Amino acid sequence: MRVVALAGGVGAGKFLRGLVRVVPPEDVTVIVNTGDDLVVHGLSVSPDLDSVTYWLGGVMDRERGWGRAGETFRSTEELRAFGTPGSWFGLGDLDLATHLFRTEELAGGGTLSQATAKVAARFGVRARLLPMTDDRVTTRVEAVAADGGALDLHFQEYWVQRGASDEVTAVRFDGVTEARPAPGLLEAVAEADAVVLCPSNPIVSIDPILAVPGILSAVAARRDRVGGVSPIVGGAPLRGMADRLLPAAGVEVSAAGVGSYYAGRGVLGGWVIDEVDRALDQRVRALGLRVLVVDSIMADDAASERVARAALEVALGERLPG
């Protein structure tokens, strides 16, 4: 069974560890958001690609969620002594190696797809990881500061530097209209037996992917084979700032609200919601979606496997053996 997963960062990474326990990793293609990518101190940083890689490679810091286990921050701490404006973005010493490698690959004329494949191989990741595009797309957050001033921020500035403290008015993806899907991406979607929307932020993780010309229609064409996992449980995101971004897009902060959002865009066939949201079951069915209710908290790999199995079953509309 060939599976394509649309993924953001940490939530996706957790989920994907389960997915590759349900289907052979070689049969999984992960399409990863690159709208959060940024250049820090001259280094090309791809936060979501790295999160997915570290989680699938088993080198993630499970407690903290982001970054690598056993990480240290000697370089970044040292950089703070320079008082440099970029040092709010904490780069771990081990993590730095990934960015140094990618930066050099890109400087040498390699594409992000190629660099991503090499990074994945170094960490023993057997699933295929694809950036949503090899072109530069940048998620910008338009917001209002506490003092009433208008802000236009790189997503990472909004999230990491300013702690999602500003009131968001709009999100846009600079450069996306000229971006092309990464090589092989559309084919993978077309040939997949199931397409999965990971429990990632709909506005800044999944939407940027769908905004790359060609991807939304490719996924919509497979709508009946698409299963998603709600990133909202009990009316709040399991992690991240979706609760502050969804309202700006007019989306209710609930499992039903996000399901409705995806359904309205024509990219969802089935929806996995958490047991605490069981009461929303009928509302979701009324959208024309299949529904599965599971304990969606992914505290360990076995839990991730349970959620991934539900996502596949809701995508296919049938129970999997085993």
Place this chain on the structure above:
Amino acid sequence: MRVVALAGGVGAGKFLRGLVRVVPPEDVTVIVNTGDDLVVHGLSVSPDLDSVTYWLGGVMDRERGWGRAGETFRSTEELRAFGTPGSWFGLGDLDLATHLFRTEELAGGGTLSQATAKVAARFGVRARLLPMTDDRVTTRVEAVAADGGALDLHFQEYWVQRGASDEVTAVRFDGVTEARPAPGLLEAVAEADAVVLCPSNPIVSIDPILAVPGILSAVAARRDRVGGVSPIVGGAPLRGMADRLLPAAGVEVSAAGVGSYYAGRGVLGGWVIDEVDRALDQRVRALGLRVLVVDSIMADDAASERVARAALEVALGERLPG
């Protein structure tokens, strides 16, 4: 007393720690070789500027000579796991911060002079550090490999990657004819009371500086106020690979040979040689140079001060008080 010093890396750093004990650091301008500069994994690395900065800032690893005290190599070791070709150049985790800072400053439109001043300020260096130029100059080593093949190497490839194991046939400074001296450099030389040639490699540390159009003639114009310290003691370099580079330039590997080389270029008024080379005294005087014989081994700051004092005295042709 205003002093200008022409400097390479570690040998110069050691010497300069003594110099700023003899004259106030604010009165010292250090002109540093940038021919060894390179881009590693996208980062702008200036080995000699950093060595001088770390030594003057007191954060050097005195035992190892290069790099910072308490350094770790987590990023570089991690990078080796990628099998990337640039990982032969070991970047320490603390050292990386300097390169990240400089790379970002340059990417933001700052000059190397400006970035250098900021790095120096961060380490509390009160002497003025100037790169020889803000333009890109690259020292290339032409050599013959053990198998007889012709090589054309970046200096760092020759020295760090290949361990100076190839037979050198020529050294050249790519880009130097178009390079301009760093702002303020020629004025500093013209206004100095004394100019000092640090005990650095004549061929790949001092020569690149002198090769920047305008600098040789500016130093030559002050010839009678120039004092140098021999980097060759007892017929061998105290550190580095000068013994393998001097013959390619037709220079005898001795304190007299290097003194003669500088004198022939018209940039030397006095020469400090080590006590073990006392027998060369007359040969050096015959070149028309003043000579001072001292114990030139700089095992600690007091020893560096002794050598720096001698360099100033031989430059000025008079004893300093104290």
